Amino acid sequence: MIDAKNLTRRGILDLKPYIPGKPIEEVQRELGLTEVVKLASNETSVGPSPLALEAIRKELGNSNLYPEGSSRLLREKLAEKLSIGEDFIIVGNGADNVIDLTGMAFINDGDEIVTSEITFPAYETITRIMGGKYITCKLKDFTFDLEAIAEKVSSKTKMIYLCNPNNPTGTIVKRDAVEKLMDKIPENVIVVFDEAYYDYVEDEEYPNSLSYVLEGRNVIILRTFSKIAGIAGLRVGYGIARPELIGYLSRVISPFPTNRLAQVGALASLDDSEHYEKVLKSNREGKQYLYRELNKLNIFYVPTETNFIFIDLKEDSQSFYEKCLQRGVIIRPGKTWGYPNCIRLTIGTQYENEKFVHALKEIIT
Ligand SMILES: Cc1ncc(COP(=O)(O)O)c(C=O)c1O
Numbered sequence: 001m002i003d004a005k006n007l008t009r010r011g012i013l014d015l016k017p018y019i020p021g022k023p024i025e026e027v028q029r030e031l032g033l034t035e036v037v038k039l040a041s042n043e044t045s046v047g048p049s050p051l052a053l054e055a056i057r058k059e060l061g062n063s064n065l066y067p068e069g070s071s072r073l074l075r076e077k078l079a080e081k082l083s084i085g086e087d088f089i090i091v092g093n094g095a096d097n098v099i100d101l102t103g104m105a106f107i108n109d110g111d112e113i114v115t116s117e118i119t120f121p122a123y124e125t126i127t128r129i130m131g132g133k134y135i136t137c138k139l140k141d142f143t144f145d146l147e148a149i150a151e152k153v154s155s156k157t158k159m160i161y162l163c164n165p166n167n168p169t170g171t172i173v174k175r176d177a178v179e180k181l182m183d184k185i186p187e188n189v190i191v192v193f194d195e196a197y198y199d200y201v202e203d204e205e206y207p208n209s210l211s212y213v214l215e216g217r218n219v220i221i222l223r224t225f226s227k228i229a230g231i232a233g234l235r236v237g238y239g240i241a242r243p244e245l246i247g248y249l250s251r252v253i254s255p256f257p258t259n260r261l262a263q264v265g266a267l268a269s270l271d272d273s274e275h276y277e278k279v280l281k282s283n284r285e286g287k288q289y290l291y292r293e294l295n296k297l298n299i300f301y302v303p304t305e306t307n308f309i310f311i312d313l314k315e316d317s318q319s320f321y322e323k324c325l326q327r328g329v330i331i332r333p334g335k336t337w338g339y340p341n342c343i344r345l346t347i348g349t350q351y352e353n354e355k356f357v358h359a360l361k362e363i364i365t
Pocket of ligand 1: 041042093094095096097120163166167194196197223224225226232235236237
């Protein structure tokens with residue numbers, strides 16, 4: 001039989017499949033547990049927006065019909081909220097899909113893509129698929145080091161991915177640092193601001209990336225309904241950029257990237273300010289509770305601008321992860337990011353957070 005390796009795109013030979021957070025059902029089945037909480041994928045523990053759910057129920061009967069390909073109504077509403085034209089927005093099957101579009105539309109063989117070492121893995125995946133050269137800098141204080149990134153920019157650089165806030169560390173790059181980077185790099189370099197956790201940011205020095213789009217810079221902003229709106233399971237995210245860039249992204253998107261339920265759910269969630277505030281409040285309170293408990297236990301964590309916390313256990317996190325699973329708590333061990341002693345913990349409901357703290361205390365004592 002012919003070795004399929006010889007048939008495969010060279011760029012993907014070294015790629016490893018993405019390992020998502022372990023699903024609740026799998027842990028229940030494997031460990032015979034009835035109650036399991038998942039604090040591993042930065043979902044919204046509060047649940048989906050009730051207005052989204054209502055809209056989805058009403059839409060179910062139209063499931064025989066294809067959706068509107070460009071999510072027109074959703075784009076109109078987003079455009080109104082952001083005070084920009086609809087042609088500045090592209091809606092995809094999650095922000096993941098839009099990350100792929102950035103690569104498919106803009107990365108040629110040999111193009112250099114610059115980002116940071118410990119960040120969202122989708123940037124590397126699409127870069128390698130497209131034959132780009134993936135160049136990374138070290139994090140500085142768990143944060144993207146924009147000076148180091150600027151130094152790596154060369155005449156071959158096509159794109160910079162800035163995960164802001166960064167997943168998995170939860171830190172942000174601030175306005176001044178971004179301003180300096182934008183001043184330094186040539187205008188033809190595309191800067192992708194992945195703002196999946198935008199809504200959770202409390203720091204007032206968070207940059208206004210939209211201003212770069214409005215100035216006409218080659219900037220693409222990514223946002224999602226998976227986090228604050230609580231509809232990760234429906235898969236809807238979007239990109240914001242000047243219309244010419246959106247035009248090229250639109251050339252490579254599939255004909256019906258988002259389904260009918262995702263479109264109406266996302267649209268309705270934009271009116272659900274009550275749910276939005278509830279999620280933020282729950283996250284703020286959960287964060288303070290977890291900080292207090294971690295402080296009491298003298299455990300190091302990185303202060304977060306997101307709905308997750310990066311925690312250094314100072315000991316092997318893989319065995320901690322397994323012990324957590326046995327206690328019905330799914331978290332994310334840090335080995336995959338090169339931080340074998342760290343974990344990433346999604347901030348859950350008070351009940352879920354307490355269940356984690358209980359497990360933590362049992363395991364470390
Ligand atoms: C930084 C970052 N970007 C993008 C995504 C993908 O979001 P979506 O669920 O919209 O595909 C995630 C999901 O966790 C993320 O953490």
